Amino acid sequence: MNKLKEYFNSLNLQNKLRLCFIFLILLPSLTIGIAYYGVSYHSIIDIAKKNILDVVVKNTQLIDRQMSYIQESAVNFNVDADMYSLLSDVDTVPDSELLIKDKKIQAVLQKYFVDDDIVTTTVMTEKFIFGDNSQLKVPVNNFFSSALWEGLREHRGEAQWVPTYVVKDTFGLDYAVENPTVYSMIQPLNPTYIDPEKPSDTKALSEDFNAVLVISFRDNLIREMFESSNSVENSQFCISSMGGEIVSHSDSSQAGTTQELPWLEHITDKTGNMVLRYQGEKVLVCYEVSQVTGWVFASITPVRGLVHNVISLQMLTVFLGILIFILAMLVSKIFARKITHPIEKLVGAMKQVGKGDFSVRLATNGRDELQYLTEKYNDMSERIQILIEENYESEIRNRESEIMALNLQMNPHFLYNTLNIINMMALEEGNEEISRMLLCLSDMLQYTFRNKQELAAFSEEYLWLQNYLHIMEMRFEGKFKVVYEVERELGQYKVPKLLLQPLVENAVVHGFRDMKSGGCLYIRGAAETDTVILEVEDNGCGMSGEEIEKAMHGDYHRIGLENTQRRIQLLYGERGSMQIMSEPGKGTRIRIRIPLQEKEKREGS
Numbered sequence: 001m002n003k004l005k006e007y008f009n010s011l012n013l014q015n016k017l018r019l020c021f022i023f024l025i026l027l028p029s030l031t032i033g034i035a036y037y038g039v040s041y042h043s044i045i046d047i048a049k050k051n052i053l054d055v056v057v058k059n060t061q062l063i064d065r066q067m068s069y070i071q072e073s074a075v076n077f078n079v080d081a082d083m084y085s086l087l088s089d090v091d092t093v094p095d096s097e098l099l100i101k102d103k104k105i106q107a108v109l110q111k112y113f114v115d116d117d118i119v120t121t122t123v124m125t126e127k128f129i130f131g132d133n134s135q136l137k138v139p140v141n142n143f144f145s146s147a148l149w150e151g152l153r154e155h156r157g158e159a160q161w162v163p164t165y166v167v168k169d170t171f172g173l174d175y176a177v178e179n180p181t182v183y184s185m186i187q188p189l190n191p192t193y194i195d196p197e198k199p200s201d202t203k204a205l206s207e208d209f210n211a212v213l214v215i216s217f218r219d220n221l222i223r224e225m226f227e228s229s230n231s232v233e234n235s236q237f238c239i240s241s242m243g244g245e246i247v248s249h250s251d252s253s254q255a256g257t258t259q260e261l262p263w264l265e266h267i268t269d270k271t272g273n274m275v276l277r278y279q280g281e282k283v284l285v286c287y288e289v290s291q292v293t294g295w296v297f298a299s300i301t302p303v304r305g306l307v308h309n310v311i312s313l314q315m316l317t318v319f320l321g322i323l324i325f326i327l328a329m330l331v332s333k334i335f336a337r338k339i340t341h342p343i344e345k346l347v348g349a350m351k352q353v354g355k356g357d358f359s360v361r362l363a364t365n366g367r368d369e370l371q372y373l374t375e376k377y378n379d380m381s382e383r384i385q386i387l388i389e390e391n392y393e394s395e396i397r398n399r400e401s402e403i404m405a406l407n408l409q410m411n412p413h414f415l416y417n418t419l420n421i422i423n424m425m426a427l428e429e430g431n432e433e434i435s436r437m438l439l440c441l442s443d444m445l446q447y448t449f450r451n452k453q454e455l456a457a458f459s460e461e462y463l464w465l466q467n468y469l470h471i472m473e474m475r476f477e478g479k480f481k482v483v484y485e486v487e488r489e490l491g492q493y494k495v496p497k498l499l500l501q502p503l504v505e506n507a508v509v510h511g512f513r514d515m516k517s518g519g520c521l522y523i524r525g526a527a528e529t530d531t532v533i534l535e536v537e538d539n540g541c542g543m544s545g546e547e548i549e550k551a552m553h554g555d556y557h558r559i560g561l562e563n564t565q566r567r568i569q570l571l572y573g574e575r576g577s578m579q580i581m582s583e584p585g586k587g588t589r590i591r592i593r594i595p596l597q598e599k600e601k602r603e604g605s
Contacts, residue, residue: 013340021332048306049273052299053286055229060288060297067292073112074187082108098128105130117221119179124212135178142171159187161293163245164255181256182216219248235301342370358385440467459491472508480512480519490525502560503536503590511540530596537589543582
């Protein structure tokens with residue numbers, strides 16, 4: 001938001017007005033178009049929700065009706081008198097008679113369970129499997145050690161609808177079967193005999209006797225019913241348990257697997273719909289929870305397939321928006337130009353004033369706000385010219401005061417350091433050279449107090465510098481030597497007082513601080529055309545770029561460098577400069593360039 005605000009503020013007035021015109025034209029048009037698109041979009045989705053949900057509910061009810069019939073048949077099968085007599089002696093009958101019982105039990109099963117989608121109908125006992133087991137070929141022991149039997153026991157013998165599973169994996173088979181995946185209804189059996197003459201007289205098998213009715217189904221009926229009702233391109237159906245176990249799916253390879261289905265965690269009622277993302281796209285999910293099995297019957301429809309006509313409307317809206325934008329650009333340009341042209345003339349006049357031409361005046365024509373602004377501009381130009389003349393004189397006086405203040409700051413700093421050095425020598429070594437040092441100091445003080453001008457002859461400044469360096473050489477005996485490379489004719493020119501002293505002090509105190517001997521200090525001076533060039537160079541420890549930056553911006557250890565640069569700028573402006581060239585471990589060179597004044601040139605000729 002801040003960047004957008006900064007961008008708007010950076011525009012000129014004409015472009016700002018154009019943006020405002022475009023915004024005022026586009027906003028209503030785009031609002032109407034977007035609102036119409038949104039209403040159409042939601043209307044289509046709402047209609048699709050109702051129609052698809054109706055189909056899902058009807059399909060689920062039809063399948064529930066068939067499954068309810070299977071459950072009722074299982075209950076009737078459990079109380080069949082023939083089944084009681086056939087199963088009552090299974091544990092004791094010879095193996096040779098089991099096949100005879102199997103044929104009789106198959107005949108009873110066929111009375112109750114006849115459906116094209118049924119793969120097998122079997123009665124599982126711990127001794128034998130009765131019924132048609134030819135397609136699944138599940139051994140007895142494999143069933144009673146499978147997850148199906150364990151699940152039945154966990155639910156305390158209640159009938160269970162088992163979602164589609166892989167037969168080979170569930171029963172631990174090492175051979176292929178004709179129907180690799182099926183879903184099943186499992187009903188525990190306890191056949192009961194009811195005497196017709198005495199209905200209250202019933203007989204049941206032992207509680208230790210385990211018999212289970214297993215009816216396994218293909219998903220053909222479910223698949224055909226949902227595929228025939230899918231009217232939207234790329235729509236899918238999915239029947240699953242609440243745990244994500246796939247019973248049937250548009251993609252048959254999904255049957256028998258467990259998936260993370262995002263709509264399951266949002267189901268709060270037995271029927272409903274929702275819009276969410278599935279497999280990377282937005283889809284409409286309409287679902288119904290089976291009252292018989294507890295499975296979720298869901299239809300998954302891509303939203304893009306429902307709103308493809310609305311997308312065409314969206315493209316038309318975009319096209320109209322572009323057309324309106326172009327028209328808005330043309331209209332805004334005309335109106336903005338009418339408003340900003342007088343302002344542009346005023347800006348042009350102000351630029352001339354900025355260059356120093358205060359004679360520019362603009363004609364006024366009319367009485368609107370812009371003409372009033374023009375009149376005030378003319379008055380301002382005259383007033384500015386008067387103020388500039390007054391401020392120029394004031395600035396000269398301020399500059400002279402600042403130069404004097406800098407001198408007052410540097411002189412005490414120098415005197416304190418020099419006297420302190422001599423005092424340290426007197427206390428520490430008692431050297432005979434102290435008298436000579438005091439003579440040098442006396443000359444230096446006389447020069448300082450005698451000459452009250454800002455500029456002094458270089459010959460006097462050079463003599464003062466030699467005295468100062470002699471004191472420093474005696475203080476740091478053997479630590480460094482001084483080499484002078486100064487042109488003789490330079491002595492007749494004038495330079496700022498004590499110009500080189502801070503540079504020399506910086507070299508001795510800081511440049512040679514880690515050296516015991518071998519230091520070399522070069523003092524150079526030369527004149528080139530109309531410029532005096534002075535250099536102070538040492539072979540000391542040098543400075544990094546960061547240290548140079550600190551030295552030039554107020555590092556209290558090197559306050560003299562900053563003051564020297566400011567003095568040069570105040571005295572000579574852009575004609576004077578101070579350049580520092582340094583590298584850690586290789587020393588420092590400071591070069592000063594100051595101009596020769598006209599008087600100095602005549603004196604040197």
